[in-house]
Amino acid sequence: MPYKVDARGLSCPQPVVLAKKAVENTQEEVIEVLVDNAAARENVSRFAQSAGCVVEVTPADNDEYTVRITRGPGA
């Protein structure tokens, strides 16, 4: 089961703060961050890539996106 973070409707940089806390404080292999705007999608993706994770973005309903973060070997 992926660890899910709901970052919809939050101002910058809260989606990134929540994603970072999830990566640092949980053990799950996969973390899914739900966002509802392009800026948050880009920010969370950029953070996860710089943390050595694999990132996959899937559009969802209502202009939302799921940013799926899979831990890389070093993350």
Next chain:
Amino acid sequence: MNQKKVVLMAGAVVGALSVLLMKAGNPANMGICVACFIRDIAGALGMHRAEVVQYIRPEVPGFILGSFLVALAGGEFRARGGSSPLVRFVLGFFVVLGALVFLGCPLRMVLRLAGGDLNALTGLAGFAVGIWIGLFFLRNGFSLGRSTKLQSSNGYVLPAVAVALLLLLLMAPAFIFFSEKGPGSMRAPWLLALVAGVIVGAVAQRSRLCLAGGIRDLFLIGDPHLFRGFVMIFVVALVLNMMVGPFKLGFVEQPVAHSDGLWNFLGMVLVGLGSVLLGGCPLRQCILAGEGDADAGITFLGMLTGGAFAHNFSIAASPTGVTPTGKLAVFIGIVVVAVIGYLNMPRTVATGTKEGKQHAIQS
């Protein structure tokens, strides 16, 4: 084009247009200043009566409309709001007071540096400290709450206000005030200013350019992405200033600036702290307002009100220095914004319990 190129290009465009606007008539080292220009608009509308700073600066409606048009075209226009609107109004109000004690928003701070005004270094230090303090609240779960999708009419309000401002500028009815001397009388031709504003709004929307975000992301996650835009504005404006002038290195007799280091510093602490809690600098608030963010629209109205209060109560500084009320306002502003930061942290986190940390991850 990848995100890195987009933000570098946006920074270059903003830096170049700022120098162009200054050469075309805007005040020195003030090709663009979001706080000063919003204050000028407040004056033009008669919300304050400081005769030297009254003009409907077309750049500001340009930022909003540029963002609005590009967001519409790119499918990113989305009416949303409901994230502590009144608190955001107060934050916008105090951010502008801080900026007007320093004499510039974060963008003008960079332009002042690029013009050789070393007082802006003190401002930059204060701005960075304010952002650092703001990150303490964010790391501990600070949030103004979620915004939700709204009826699209909410998103059209600020673009409509922008159009109304442009109509007032062009029709110039008798109740609108235009400065005949001082910074408010120094202006680039309106069409050039408007087109430049629209271009800045468009590139800032695409790149998410944010002066507060640049330093914030460096501190928070070591991400230099937005900071590259910040540096690019500086480099391009610096090179152009050196080529076509004016460039004057030093602390004294800098245009529309004072040399009171302590209050340059503290004014920008307030701007940095308030901007981080808002989620973006004054320019970014205009861009978000154009994208349909009604909370950013409320923040804009808070900034407009702050611009009016700054001159009605002698809070704004001038080249002769900082006023006693200006110092008091910055002090009160830092306290109020810090209290807002504290009160909007999850209570369990504020008291440091384990449950609080869990809540911060999931909230």
